[in-house]
Amino acid sequence: xxxxxxxxxxxxxxxxxxxxxxxxxxxxxxxxxxxxxxxxxxxxxxxxxxxxxxxxxxxxxxxxxxxxxxxxxxxxxxxxxxxxxxxxxxxxxxxxxxxxxxxxxxxxxxxxxxxxxxxxxxxxxxxxxxxxxxxxxxxxxxxxxxxxxxxxxxxxxxxxxxxxxxxxxxxxxxxxxxxxxxxxxxxxxxxxxxxxxxxxxxxxxxxxxxxxxxxxxxxxxxxxxxxxxxxxxxxxxxxxxxxxxxxxxxxxxxxxxxxxxxxxxxxxxxxxxxxxxxxxxxxxxxxxxxxxxxxxxxx
Numbered sequence: 687x688x689x690x691x692x693x694x695x696x697x698x699x700x701x702x703x704x705x706x707x708x709x710x711x712x713x714x715x716x717x718x719x720x721x722x723x724x725x726x727x728x729x730x731x732x733x734x735x736x737x738x739x740x741x742x743x744x745x746x747x748x749x750x751x752x753x754x755x756x757x758x759x760x761x762x763x764x765x766x767x768x769x770x771x772x773x774x775x776x777x778x779x780x781x782x783x784x785x786x787x788x789x790x791x792x793x794x795x796x797x798x799x800x801x802x803x804x805x806x807x808x809x810x811x812x813x814x815x816x817x818x819x820x821x822x823x824x825x826x827x828x829x830x831x832x833x834x835x836x837x838x839x840x841x842x843x844x845x846x847x848x849x850x851x852x853x854x855x856x857x858x859x860x861x862x863x864x865x866x867x868x869x870x871x872x873x874x875x876x877x878x879x880x881x882x883x884x885x886x887x888x889x890x891x892x893x894x895x896x897x898x899x900x901x902x903x904x905x906x907x908x909x910x911x912x913x914x915x916x917x918x919x920x921x922x923x924x925x926x927x928x929x930x931x932x933x934x935x936x937x938x939x940x941x942x943x944x945x946x947x948x949x950x951x952x953x954x955x956x957x958x959x960x961x962x963x964x965x966x967x968x969x970x971x972x973x974x975x976x977x978x979x980x981x982x983x984x985x
Contacts (some may be wrong), residue, residue: 688740688771688895689958692909692941693899697722699779702804706829706857712749713910723756725901731872732918737769744797744960745775746909749770749840752777755933758785765794774960777784779813781806791821795961799827802837803887811844818846825962827852829875830861831868835967842872847968854940855879874969875954883946884937886931891952893930897923910942 699714700707700837714722734739743764751757757775765772772793779798786794796817800810816912817824826845827917829840830853840933842851853873855861861869870876892898893907893915900906901913905923916923938942944959956965 687738689741689770690734690742690744690896691878692744692746692896692898693726694746694898694909695722695729697751697754698748700778701753701968702750702778702801704801704804704841705706706831714749720903722901723754726756726760728919729899729901730763733764733770734767734809737942738771741754741770742772742960743774744941745772745773747875747950748827750778750943751775752781757921761786761794762789767792773789779810781809783813783816783822786820786822788870789822791823795823795958795963796825797961798824799829800837800841807837807840808835811841814845814849818849819935821962823961825850825852825958827837827854827962829854829856830859830879831856832865834870839871843933850963852876852962853879875964878943878949878951879940882936883943883949884920884935885933885943886933888932889947890930892932892942894927897927903979908942908945910937911940959967 696718696910697714697741701713733743745751745757745760752775761773763774764770766789770793772795774795774797776799778798778801795875798814800807813822814826826841828834828841828851838851838853845851851872853869853876855876866876866880890908892911896908898906898909899918903918904914905918905928906912907915915926923964932946937946940962943949944955952959955962958964
């Protein structure tokens, strides 16, 4: 069985102060950092001991994980396990990435976000270049705010063609057709992010072949459905895995709606689901972009 596990521990601190993020410049007290480190060690131990599953792991911390040594060590150790197909973390790429030389580049990957105003484009691109040198798969993203557009265009021009640049619709922002088209020129899949997806009653992989895990081992079907379905460490979650329909009216976050079955995004992102890299990337010719938009219109 193949299972995607989205892990989120207590960590909520970040070294950036992005105005659109509630966790900007938050500092976790030492006792919470100790709790987070212990929780992550327990989780990585569980992953190492589970041998009857093929696992893919995505770390989705509220804050920035890679400034903490224990997340870097977890990425390296899990990438070396033969039953782990992929281990990924969401990161602002603020720190050096040379430690990834110790990871298995076939399995380790990064979901990175560029935050203009927090880091220079040159410094961010230098980190990206090093990832490419190390053979690490990675995607790069930006938040689709008007003040980010010039930086996003410059970033796309500077990145290698094989690196996917995604754009997240800004929280609560409406995009007129012309503005949506502008962002879609940078990210042909932007249409999936720009409008919330009606999800109530629709079948979803979450709770069947994907689960969300908290630091204490609480297992939920998804980050956005708070009801627990078991605990990772007592095995109670296994009996709860089954085909499910969403209980929420809408789903508007990529890590959630990517699992909605009617959208077919597991095919779109096949082989790069957790690191947010489309299977057909880079697209071949201008017609590729048209096909993507046609698929979004019919979803």
